[in-house]
Amino acid sequence: MNDEGVVGVAGLLDRATAQTYASWFRALADPTRVQIVEYLARQAQAMSVGEIVAAIGLAQSTVSQHLKILTEVRFVLVEPVGTARHYRINDACVDCFPSAADVVMGRPAPSPNGTC
C-alpha cells in the first residue's frame, strides 16, 4: 500500500489507509451491526436474513439495510440459496480487522496482512 510502511515522513498515517480503516470502523459504528457481526462470527454455518431478523428483533428492511452495509465493506459474505440468502462472516476480516485496530493504536501489525 505504501513502501514507507503506511506512515509518511511527517508521522501521519497514510490518508488512503486512514480512509479504509475509517470505513471499517464506520461499518461497526452501530450497536445492531456489532451484534450482527459478532453473531455471525460465532456461527458454524451461514444464516438466512430471517434467522438474523429473529435474533435481532428489528424490522426486516432495517436488518437488510445493515447487512448491505456490512457486505459493502466485506465484513460479511452472501450466497444466494434458492429464494433465500445466506450470510456468513468473512474469515479474512477476522484476521485483518483487529490488526487494523492495532495499527491505529500505534502497534504496527506484524502479521502479513493485505488480504482485506
Next chain:
Amino acid sequence: MNDEGVVGVAGLLDRATAQTYASWFRALADPTRVQIVEYLARQAQAMSVGEIVAAIGLAQSTVSQHLKILTEVRFVLVEPVGTARHYRINDACVDCFPSAADVVMGRPAPSPNGTC
C-alpha cells in the same frame, strides 16, 4: 459486565456491550480521527492542539471538535498546561480497543480487560 461472558443465551452480544463498542468504533469512523489517534499513539509526549492542527491541515475548530469526540470516549486524555492543552493517547485503550475488535470478530478476549 455479565456473568455469562457478555453473550446471552440466544447467542447475541449483550446490548450494552454492543453499544459501548459501537461508540468506540464511531469515534474512529472518520479518517481524520484515525490519523489523529494513530499520530498521538506514536508520540512520546503529549501534543498541543496547534501541533495537531499543523500535522492534520484542517481548521483549528474542526480539529478541536474531533479531539472532543476522541476525549469523550477516552481514547485521548487532556491536560491543561498554561494557556495550552496537551493531548495524549490513553494507554488503557491501546490494550482494550483491539481486544474489543477481537470480541466482535468472534474471538473472546483472554486478557483481563475492564480498564476502559
Next chain:
DNA sequence: ATCGTTCATCGCCGATAGGCGATTAAGCCT
C-alpha cells in the same frame, strides 16, 4: 488594564445515518 496567544464553543450549511412501512423482485411450488 490591555494585548496576544491558545483553544473551545456556537451557528450555519449540506450530507449522511437509522428507523420504518410499502412496494418490488426473484425463486419455489402446485
Next chain:
DNA sequence: AGGCTTAATCGCCTATCGGCGATGAACGAT
C-alpha cells in the same frame, strides 16, 4: 399461470455528522 415465501429496494422522516468562520473564554506577558 397463480400464489407463497424470502429478501432487497424505495420513500419519508428525524437526527446526527463533518466542515467552516466567527465569537468567546482563559491565561501569560507587558
